[in-house]
Amino acid sequence: xxxxxxxxxxxxxxxxxxxxxxxxxxxxxxxxxxxxxxxxxxxxxxxxxxxxxxxxxxxxxxxxxxxxxxxxxxxxxxxxxxxxxxxxxxxxxxxxxxxxxxxxxxxxxxxxxxxxxxxxxxxxxxxxxxxxxxxxxxxxxxxxxxxxxxx
Amino acid sequence: xxxxxxxxxxxxxxxxxxxxxxxxxxxxxxxxxxxxxxxxxxxxxxxxxxxxxxxxxxxxxxxxxxxxxxxxxxxxxxxxxxxxxxxxxxxxxxxxxxxxxxxxxxxxxxxxxxxxxxxxxxxxxxxxxxxxxxxxxxxxxxxxxxxxxxxxxxxxxxxxxxxxxxxxxxxxxxxxxxxxxxxxxxxxxxxxxxxxxxxxxxxxxxxxxxxxxxxxxxxxxxxxxxxxxxxxxxxxxxxxxxxxxxxxxxxxxxxxxxxxxxxxxxxxxxxxxxxxxxxxxxxxxxxxxxxxxxxxxxxxxxxxxxxxxxxxxxxxxxxxxxxxxxxxxxxxxxxxxxxxxxxxxxxxxxxxxxxxxxxxxxxxxxxxxxxxxxxxxxxxxxxxxxxxxxxxxxxxxxxxxxxxxxxxxxxxxxxxxxxxxxxxxxxxxxxxxxxxxxxxxxxxxxxxxxxxxxxxxxxxxxxxxxxxxxxxxxxxxxxxxxxxxxxxxxxxxxxxxxxxxxxxxxxxxxxxxxxxxxxxxxxxxxxxxxxxxxxxxxxxxxxxxxxxxxxxxxxxxxxxxxxxxxxxxxxxxxxxxxxxxxxxxxxxxxxxxxxxxxxxxxxxxxxxxxxxxxxxxxxxxxxxxxxxxxxxxxxxxxxxxxxxxxxxxxxxxxxxxxxxxxxxxxxxxxxxxxxxxxxxxxxxxxxxxxxxxxxxxxxxxxxxxxxxxxxxxxxxxxxxxxxxxxxxxxxxxxxxxxxxxxxxxxxxxxxxxxxxxxxxxxxxxxxxxxxxxxxxxxxxxxxxxxxxxxxxxxxxxxxxxx
Numbered sequence: 001x002x003x004x005x006x007x008x009x010x011x012x013x014x015x016x017x018x019x020x021x022x023x024x025x026x027x028x029x030x031x032x033x034x035x036x037x038x039x040x041x042x043x044x045x046x047x048x049x050x051x052x053x054x055x056x057x058x059x060x061x062x063x064x065x066x067x068x069x070x071x072x073x074x075x076x077x078x079x080x081x082x083x084x085x086x087x088x089x090x091x092x093x094x095x096x097x098x099x100x101x102x103x104x105x106x107x108x109x110x111x112x113x114x115x116x117x118x119x120x121x122x123x124x125x126x127x128x129x130x131x132x133x134x135x136x137x138x139x140x141x142x143x144x145x146x147x148x149x150x151x
Numbered sequence: 152x153x154x155x156x157x158x159x160x161x162x163x164x165x166x167x168x169x170x171x172x173x174x175x176x177x178x179x180x181x182x183x184x185x186x187x188x189x190x191x192x193x194x195x196x197x198x199x200x201x202x203x204x205x206x207x208x209x210x211x212x213x214x215x216x217x218x219x220x221x222x223x224x225x226x227x228x229x230x231x232x233x234x235x236x237x238x239x240x241x242x243x244x245x246x247x248x249x250x251x252x253x254x255x256x257x258x259x260x261x262x263x264x265x266x267x268x269x270x271x272x273x274x275x276x277x278x279x280x281x282x283x284x285x286x287x288x289x290x291x292x293x294x295x296x297x298x299x300x301x302x303x304x305x306x307x308x309x310x311x312x313x314x315x316x317x318x319x320x321x322x323x324x325x326x327x328x329x330x331x332x333x334x335x336x337x338x339x340x341x342x343x344x345x346x347x348x349x350x351x352x353x354x355x356x357x358x359x360x361x362x363x364x365x366x367x368x369x370x371x372x373x374x375x376x377x378x379x380x381x382x383x384x385x386x387x388x389x390x391x392x393x394x395x396x397x398x399x400x401x402x403x404x405x406x407x408x409x410x411x412x413x414x415x416x417x418x419x420x421x422x423x424x425x426x427x428x429x430x431x432x433x434x435x436x437x438x439x440x441x442x443x444x445x446x447x448x449x450x451x452x453x454x455x456x457x458x459x460x461x462x463x464x465x466x467x468x469x470x471x472x473x474x475x476x477x478x479x480x481x482x483x484x485x486x487x488x489x490x491x492x493x494x495x496x497x498x499x500x501x502x503x504x505x506x507x508x509x510x511x512x513x514x515x516x517x518x519x520x521x522x523x524x525x526x527x528x529x530x531x532x533x534x535x536x537x538x539x540x541x542x543x544x545x546x547x548x549x550x551x552x553x554x555x556x557x558x559x560x561x562x563x564x565x566x567x568x569x570x571x572x573x574x575x576x577x578x579x580x581x582x583x584x585x586x587x588x589x590x591x592x593x594x595x596x597x598x599x600x601x602x603x604x605x606x607x608x609x610x611x612x613x614x615x616x617x618x619x620x621x622x623x624x625x626x627x628x629x630x631x632x633x634x635x636x637x638x639x640x641x642x643x644x645x646x647x648x649x650x651x652x653x654x655x656x657x658x659x660x661x662x663x664x665x666x667x668x669x670x671x672x673x674x675x676x677x678x679x680x681x682x683x684x685x686x687x688x689x690x691x692x693x694x695x696x697x698x699x700x701x702x703x704x705x706x707x708x709x710x711x712x713x714x715x716x717x718x719x720x721x722x723x724x725x726x727x728x729x730x731x732x733x734x735x736x737x738x739x740x741x742x743x744x745x746x747x748x749x750x751x752x753x754x755x756x757x758x759x760x761x762x763x764x765x766x767x768x769x770x771x772x773x774x775x776x777x778x779x780x781x782x783x784x785x786x787x788x789x790x791x792x793x794x795x796x797x798x799x800x801x802x803x804x805x806x807x808x809x810x811x812x813x814x815x816x817x818x819x820x821x822x823x824x825x826x827x828x829x830x831x832x833x834x835x836x837x838x839x840x841x842x843x844x845x846x847x848x849x850x851x852x853x854x855x856x857x858x859x860x861x862x863x864x865x866x867x868x869x870x871x872x873x874x875x876x877x878x879x880x881x882x883x884x885x886x887x888x889x890x891x892x893x894x895x896x897x898x899x900x901x902x903x904x905x906x907x908x909x910x911x912x913x914x915x916x917x918x919x920x921x922x923x924x925x926x927x928x929x930x931x932x933x934x935x936x937x938x939x940x941x942x943x944x945x946x947x948x949x950x951x952x953x
Contacts, residue, residue, distance in 0.1 A: 020542075020561075020565070025933075029845075029933050029934055030841065030844075032848075032934050033841075033844045033845055033847075033848045033934065035848060037847075038844060038847065038848065041844050044840070045837060045840055045841055045844065048836055048837050048840055049837045052836055052837055083837075083838050084836070084837035084838055086838075087837050087838030087840075087841040087842075088837055088841070096535075099528060099531075111528070114532055117532075118532060118535050118536075121535065121536065121539040121540075122535070122539065124539075124543075125539050125542055125543065128543070128546060132546070
């Protein structure tokens with residue numbers, strides 16, 4: 001596929017991600033931070049995000065699986081998840097964290113499990129999307145083009 | 152006084168006299184011989200008479216003096232003296248006369264003459280005086296008569312006054328008795344009893360008008376107990392006569408109102424009747440005295456005892472009149488009291504009912520909110536599942552048809568998700584539990600940002616968008632920035648959305664009081680003050696317009712307008728209604744802010760919003776006015792906040808700044824010493840990395856630390872700034888700040904401490920102030936923001952509100 005087309009698909013894809021709420025302005029900020037001294041900044045941050053999120057989600061699953069759920073711990077995890085997702089601009093994941101925290105406050109295990117389910121879904125979605133995005137980027141780079149900036 | 156003529160000079164005259172006398176006697180002797188008494192006898196008689204006369208003459212003054220002395224009052228003493236002198240002299244004359252019967256010396260004659268002369272003098276004077284005195288004496292008598300009459304008259308008047316005073320006393324006593332109670336029946340009964348007693352009446356009766364007002368019913372009597380309630384029609388001439396005047400009227404004992412006792416062999420006493428006005432509450436106007444134009448009267452009938460000759464006296468009638476008036480007043484007081492007690496009871500009942508209703512309403516609202524919250528959550532979950540899975544489905548291999556279907560599913564479910572969000576927010580808004588996020592922000596920048604956001608879409612639609620801000624708009628204002636942006640975006644967005652071609656113009660200016668008084672918004676009585684001003688924003692478009700008849704419906708829930716249903720605006724009538732009211736962002740994709748509730752927000756900001764349109768196809772203008780605060784009037788906290796979009800920033804790099812980044816997880820990244828410290832107390836690796844990247848991008852030398860202890864261990868004077876994230880609950884980030892203060896003491900030596908936080912509430916601000924932070928930054932932190940923060944920090948060593 002030629003570069004122009006790839007770039008257009010990239011822009012479209014990126015725009016749709018913003019439009020559909022998967023990413024927000026913070027992601028754009030990340031992109032701005034990427035420069036010649038730090039060429040892979042975004043990928044690094046996002047990879048870190050994936051690692052941390054998966055770890056946190058596992059921890060959450062385990063915590064909620066206990067007979068006596070330690071809601072404080074759960075809340076702490078969710079807080080971290082919220083923090084990291086907001087730093088990366090994964091808006092939907094971040095939005096899921098708010099009701100999750102409410103459920104923790106109410107100490108409602110059922111509700112927490114539902115929230116967890118939801119977050120997992122969102123997380124998978126956004127991971128998928130970002131990976132697609134990065135693939136597109138790589139394709140563009142491989143085809144010799146420059147990655148277009150999307151505001 | 153006969154003697155004078157018979158007297159003659161002493162010696163010779165006596166001789167002469169004897170001769171005469173003898174001649175007379177002789178001559179008489181010739182006539183009457185024997186019967187004539189002798190000379191001597193005559194002489195004797197004269198002698199004696201003179202003596203007695205003298206005696207009397209002497210005793211009379213004595214008596215006079217005696218009696219005058221006895222009576223203290225006698226005005227005419229001088230007269231008495233005169234009189235006395237006169238009498239005495241007369242007496243003296245007669246006395247002296249005694250000596251002149253016989254031969255007497257010349258001395259006696261002299262004395263006699265003197266006496267006579269004096270007597271003559273005095274008697275003449277007295278006679279003259281008497282002319283004056285006797286009339287006086289007579290008038291004394293007249294005056295006496297007059298005074299007697301007067302005294303009798305005064306007596307009579309005294310009698311009258313006394314009677315009046317008695318009457319007055321009786322009235323006072325009666326009044327007191329009557330007014331001492333506020334009970335209607337007691338009042339009336341007491342009146343009758345007291346009147347009966349005071350005037351010694353045989354019977355006293357009170358006829359009250361019935362409810363219909365057509366009859367008078369015998370309500371109270373003094374003595375006779377009437378088992379059957381007598382009534383008389385009210386239109387009797389006698390009754391009309393009594394009601395026609397406020398005076399007591401004498402009536403015949405045979406009239407129907409006075410015939411209370413069966414007829415018998417007795418002479419009924421006189422009967423009088425008087426009207427008693429029954430005043431209502433409504434008669435007492437504020438400025439009028441109760442007008443007796445009231446038509447309701449009662450009739451009081453008073454009967455004197457029969458078989459007595461007693462008659463009604465004037466003072467008794469007056470008493471009755473006064474009492475009738477007093478009764479009227481007392482009755483009206485009683486009526487007023489009754490009514491007010493009834494009103495009070497009613498109010499209490501109403502209060503109880505209202506309280507109950509309020510509690511029920513509160514319960515209902517709470518139940519609704521709980522329900523909504525639960526439902527919302529319940530609804531969101533499957534919604535998200537649908538959205539998520541549809542998205543995933545989109546990634547798989549699909550035929551074109553299938554792809555279209557999935558896309559439609561996604562679009563619809565997105566819309567539905569937004570609607571669900573709106574429903575929950577609406578209920579919170581309606582309760583007023585959605586607080587405004589008040590802060591200082593840059594107003595022109597806000598408008599420009601809105602413009603920037605709208606421009607892409609407008610240009611796609613080939614619409615011309617202009618912005619004009621009046622010059623008297625303040626640059627920085629206090630208000631809810633986020634929501635104002637939402638309002639603007641929605642209004643402008645709608646303008647763009649509903650215009651196929653032409654232009655959209657946004658103008659903003661300070662609302663003057665004339666423009667504030669809009670006939671459509673009469674309740675916005677806006678008074679700009681020193682601390683506030685009213686912002687008026689007009690968004691005019693050349694779009695499809697609105698039928699003026701539909702304008703009132705726009706802002707009500709769930710109305711459809713024909714025009715909207717037929718255009719391909721991508722939304723239903725419901726959509727527009729919700730859009731207009733709550734602002735669903737159906738077309739704004741760049742900013743995915745979900746919930747616009749701009750009309751509600753406009754209300755929260757104490758403003759008003761309305762739309763004007765000439766008609767269909769003629770475009771429309773949306774206008775809203777909201778109240779914003781003016782900063783710098785000592786109504787904001789002292790803790791500085793960084794503006795989101797600083798007016799101008801410099802492309803600065805911060806070479807060689809040492810930064811320290813602290814993280815709670817303890818996994819501690821590479822600690823790179825820098826002049827700027829970054830202490831992230833809470834954020835996990837990802838955000839730490841991001842922030843580090845941010846600062847590195849700006850040219851700082853960043854050091855990150857993993858815990859408070861590590862931070863305190865590592866911090867040195869070389870580090871210029873310590874960034875600390877304080878939004879983690881349960882961790883006392885402020886401790887580090889305190890320690891740093893203690894350790895490094897005065898300002899110039901120590902690193903500046905800046906807090907990063909996600910919430911702008913007072914508690915956080917206060918805590919930061921307390922521990923002496925040099926600045927607070929709102930997350931999320933953009934590159935520009937961080938840049939400006941650092942430049943300010945290094946310039947002023949404090950992050951000021953810009």
